[in-house]
Amino acid sequence: MEAAARGRPGGGLYLHVPFCGATCSYCHFARTAAHDAPLRRRLVAGMIQELALRRERCAALAAGRRPLATAYVGGGTPSQLEPELLAELLAGTVATLSVAPDLELTVEANPETLTADAAAVWRNAGVNRVSLGIQSLDHRVLQLLGRRCDPATARRALALACRVFARVSADWILGPGLRRDRLLAELDEALDLGIEHLSLYILELHTGTPLAAAVAAGRVRMPADQQTERLYLDCCEHLAQRGLVHYEVSNFARPGGESRHNRAYWAGVPYLGLGPAASGYWGRRRYTNLTEIADYLAAVEVGRVPEADIDPLDRRARRLERVILSLRTAAGLAREQLPPHALDLARGERAGLWTLVGDRLRLTDRGWLQLDALEGQLAAALG
Numbered sequence: 001m002e003a004a005a006r007g008r009p010g011g012g013l014y015l016h017v018p019f020c021g022a023t024c025s026y027c028h029f030a031r032t033a034a035h036d037a038p039l040r041r042r043l044v045a046g047m048i049q050e051l052a053l054r055r056e057r058c059a060a061l062a063a064g065r066r067p068l069a070t071a072y073v074g075g076g077t078p079s080q081l082e083p084e085l086l087a088e089l090l091a092g093t094v095a096t097l098s099v100a101p102d103l104e105l106t107v108e109a110n111p112e113t114l115t116a117d118a119a120a121v122w123r124n125a126g127v128n129r130v131s132l133g134i135q136s137l138d139h140r141v142l143q144l145l146g147r148r149c150d151p152a153t154a155r156r157a158l159a160l161a162c163r164v165f166a167r168v169s170a171d172w173i174l175g176p177g178l179r180r181d182r183l184l185a186e187l188d189e190a191l192d193l194g195i196e197h198l199s200l201y202i203l204e205l206h207t208g209t210p211l212a213a214a215v216a217a218g219r220v221r222m223p224a225d226q227q228t229e230r231l232y233l234d235c236c237e238h239l240a241q242r243g244l245v246h247y248e249v250s251n252f253a254r255p256g257g258e259s260r261h262n263r264a265y266w267a268g269v270p271y272l273g274l275g276p277a278a279s280g281y282w283g284r285r286r287y288t289n290l291t292e293i294a295d296y297l298a299a300v301e302v303g304r305v306p307e308a309d310i311d312p313l314d315r316r317a318r319r320l321e322r323v324i325l326s327l328r329t330a331a332g333l334a335r336e337q338l339p340p341h342a343l344d345l346a347r348g349e350r351a352g353l354w355t356l357v358g359d360r361l362r363l364t365d366r367g368w369l370q371l372d373a374l375e376g377q378l379a380a381a382l383g
């Protein structure tokens with residue numbers, strides 16, 4: 001705790017559970033719908049074993065010099081694990097580390113798998129924040145997205161989560177079939193139920209997904225980019241009127257309700273990732289684990305760290321990452337950290353893409369829509 005007292009930020013932990021009940025038409029994440037109880041138990045044992053294998057390399061975490069400040073169980077769909085198994089995973093990982101007294105412990109859940117029993121077990125296991133994959137409350141949109149959940153189930157899950165947990169977040173996707181007024185009414189409904197945090201993602205169409213095939217075959221029509229951008233800007237304005245802080249390109253929170261886990265990630269705080277396809281950043285190196293569950297388990301079960309890729313991050317890569325992650329956030333970037341001549345500052349300010357306040361460059365909502373292009377320019381400027 002001594003280091004924490006000196007202001008050293010606590011570390012983060014990400015646990016990747018790659019199981020889903022079904023695969024959504026747009027999803028490209030590392031996940032599978034093919035799993036059974038023995039495989040789920042083996043995976044949890046494997047992830048606990050992975051932490052044991054990583055302890056030596058993360059001496060600061062293991063010895064408590066950098067106590068755990070946040071943990072996030074994501075996926076996939078962690079709520080596919082039997083509640084007691086999820087509790088076992090937390091007991092074998094989070095609970096074995098030196099943990100800050102105000103640890104933020106989030107679990108991602110799908111509406112159809114969030115039950116009152118599961119919520120009670122999670123709470124007893126220390127979970128204090130839940131992130132629900134809602135995506136939409138419109139039956140037609142849910143069908144287009146290949147979701148199994150219907151709007152009534154999603155509403156029940158939102159209400160249940162808000163009853164049991166003080167901190168609830170929900171994900172929405174901006175994709176096909178949306179109607180502006182209906183979408184804003186859905187967001188209002190979720191806020192009125194008591195969520196404190198909202199992630200709003202513009203749908204990315206990935207080659208190889210069923211949705212990309214349906215779009216190519218003309219069975220689903222994606223909205224034009226300008227239409228989606230208009231919708232994003234309307235949501236930003238509406239959520240600001242409702243008192244939410246737009247603190248990162250896709251994230252909105254009631255004041256004080258920001259995700260501390262994600263904030264630490266954007267601030268470059270070290271975190272450990274466990275599980276298939278999980279990545280981590282510790283000791284100035286970034287690693288990504290093996291994606292295939294069988295490969296991952298084969299490694300950890302013989303005592304091998306299950307890494308597929310290690311990126312030692314040279315100075316340039318670290319600097320680029322710092323610049324880009326800062327620009328994603330409302331705090332923005334200190335101007336002296338911008339590569340010289342990377343951006344025409346006066347022109348971008350006139351175009352409403354950013355503001356220059358004191359020594360900081362802060363992207364506006366419109367600027368965040370240009371993030372990909374800006375990243376390209378910054379990467380080129382850093383050579």
Ligand SMILES: C[S@@+](CC[C@H](N)C(=O)[O-])C[C@H]1O[C@@H](n2cnc3c(N)ncnc32)[C@H](O)[C@@H]1O
Nearest residue numbers: 026027029075076077110133171201202203204
């Ligand atoms: C890793 S996913 C899993 C969440 C949860 N299992 C669910 O879908 O209900 C986390 C979030 O990423 C977002 N997401 C997934 N695929 C996306 C895509 N192709 N484009 C934009 N956002 C996406 C969704 O909003 C989703 O809730």
